[in-house]
Amino acid sequence: MSESSRLIICEYCDSVYERQQLGTHQRAHCRRCGALLDRRPWLTVDQSLALSATAGLLLAFVCFYPVLYIYVRDQSGSATLLDAVLALFNGPVSVMGMTMACAVILVPATQIGLLVWLLAFARNQRHAPGFRPCMRLLEVLRPWSMLEVFLLGALVAVVKLTGRIDTAPAAGLFALATLSFLMVGVAGRDVRMLWDQLS
């Protein structure tokens, strides 16, 4: 094991520790600030790859299938994730549309593409071409993915509109909820295991 992979640095207070082999449910915490330092990944490389591919399919589904149905008198309408972004683009503050497009479509799509690229090589114990920049980009993108924020907004809209007009959650909303959980699992801290597994 190289010197750098033998050591572990707390993200919050920069304390340096020697990495310990952890059991299945064990976690390592920083002695100074209590932050989580390390734990055994929940998913294997193959499981992460399968879930990343599933996340890609779900993102495509959410973009083109309705998230919400609205019924007003004799008329009905529906909205997909793409419709929501385009509505903001065409509204008075189009910069909000660009921000939303990045946060709920472009960033998650880039994360999924990078994950599939890295994990497809990692399952053969190989570094993907561009491994380091791809891993760093994944780390940079993580805070900018806001699918769960959009999900909360959609749920609040369903609750608030109930009573004024008839609304009903559509298949896209359930796909969005599943996608949000998947992204937390596959694009979270566990992807850092690739640095150690392939070193």
Ligand SMILES: [Zn+2]
């Ligand atoms: Zn610390």
